[in-house]
Structure formats: structure tokens, C-alpha cells
Amino acid sequence: MAPTTHATPTHTALSTAEKAFELLTCEPAPLMFDARPVPGLPDRPLPLDELRTLLLGEHHSSDTTDVLWRQLAHHAREWGPAWVVGAIGVALPALTHLAARISRGSRRHADDVDSEVLAGFLDALRTADLAPPRLWLRLCWAAWRAAVAVVKVDDGEELPPDLATGSRTPRMPYGHPDLLLGRAAAAGLITPDTAELISATRFGDALIEHLAGEQGVTAPALRMRRRRAEHLVAAAVSRGDLSGPIPSGYRAQALTMAVEPSGGGAPRRENRKEPRRASSAR
Secondary structure: OOOOOOOOOOOOHHHHHHHHHHHHOOOOOOOEEEOOOOOOOOOOEEEHHHHHHHHHHOOOOHHHHHHHHHHHHHHHHHOOHHHHHHHHHHHHHHHHHHHHHHHOOOHHHHHHHHHHHHHHHHHHHHHOOOOOOOHHHHHHHHHHHHHHHHHHHHOOOOOOOOOOOOOOOOOOOOOOHHHHHHHHHHOOOOOHHHHHHHHHHHHOOOOHHHHHHHHOOOHHHHHHHHHHHHHHHHHHHHHOOOOOOOOOOHHHHHHHHHHOOOOOOOOOHHHHOHHHHHHHOO
16 A cells, blocks of 8 residues: 655645746746846846746845845835736745745644745735845745744644653754744744844844844844843753743743743843843844
8 A cells, every 4th residue: 555645735825826926927928027226136137937046046145135125025015916926926935945844743734824924925025114134034034923823823722643641752843943933932932033133143144243233232242132042942942842832821931931040049140131131122
């Protein structure tokens, strides 16, 4: 008997968006993106499917990515539905990868995750402030937050019928580090801004000196903030707090654990300040 495999649905929100993008970019009149104002891209108009292939095949600086997505978002807002589909189509490889990461541990939510990834990205594409840097990262975070809520709301409501009794090894956090940071932010362990700081500087190409200048703080202060947050996340992973459903009231418990030393006595000055930072760094 052949092994059972997970069948990917024929029609999901993301696959439908891909079909629409294919129609939009087919000959004889594919939708064209003027790449000339974007530093680092070819100095000519590009069909959107060629633009997407170019972005997948080459690494581009954060400046190039920001200018590119500001222009795409502007077109989506001002130039009609075709450009909404076009911008989504350029983002689809990343959105598809993101949806697969989120739904990996909860296959029954795959369709809903696809829909919410698309809806979250689309909402941010229409409403996000285009002026601040790291626009692409902010669009992706919006898509992630919308989609992970689907899994989080229902997570743990149903147990598999063959669940063994007794103790077992906790399920480890799944997926890309960005997903782990997102769970930490959703639990209230760190703020969304701090999660974005870690993601942009550890996994992206943002320089902490540039971010410090944008925020009006010193680079050492921002590094300290990042280091404290990373210590909190690492400790939570070690305890298994970020695997499985996040208990209600975890935020207060997490902040208490952040200020209490493990061996008793007075809390250290560095950790004593963390709850105040977590509530104000918005």
C-alpha cells in the first residue's frame, strides 16, 4: 500500500493569486514595472514576472528593497486593482513560504493560513506607512501576525485520537527564527518592535547603527536592548514556553521571570529595567 501523503489543495487564496498574476504578466501585454528609479535594478521597465525572478535570484540592499516596495505599494494604492494583483504576485514566493512555515504544525488550518497571510499582507500594502525603512519586513510581519492568529486561536482545542498518556518531550518551536520571534512577541515576552529589531539585524541586512540613528538612541543602547530580549527568548525556548499553545496570563509570568534571579536575592539592575522597556517600546 502506498504511503499516505498530504495533498495540497488545488485552490487556495495564494494559488488563486498566482493564477491571476500569471494572467497579468502573460504576452502580448504584460504589466510593466519601471525599474529605472530603483537603485540596483536594471535601468529599464521590467515585466512583473521578470522582476520577481530577478528578486529571487539576486540579493539586494535594504535601500533597493525599500524603494522598490514603496513604488509597488504606491502603484497598488493609486493605479487600480491590476497593480494590487501585481504587487501581491511579486511577494507570492515569500508569502507562500511563510504560509507553509506557519501551517506546518497544523495542516488542518492550511487553507485559512493561506487566506490570512494574503489578507494581512494586502491590508498592510494598503495602509502601512511607506516612509519608515524596512517596508518589506513590515509587510511580511503583518502577513505573519494575521496568519498565526488562525493557528493560535484553535491551537490545542483538539487532541489527536492516538495521543499517548503520561509524560512526553515537549514539542519544540517550529519554523524560521522569525516565527519564533513572532511567538515570543505574541506571548508578550518581547515587544513586536524588539522582535523586528532582532530579525532585521540578525537575519536581515540592517545595521544597528542605522536603526539607532533612526530611533534617536545610541548603538550600544540598542545592542543592550537586543541582547536582553535575546536572553529572554533563549530562556523561554529552554523552558519550552514557546512550543505549543501559549497559556493565558503568560505575559505577566514572563515579565516576572525576567526580573527574578534564579538563585534568590535582589534582582540584577539589567533585568529590573526590562519590563519597563517592554511596555514602552512601541
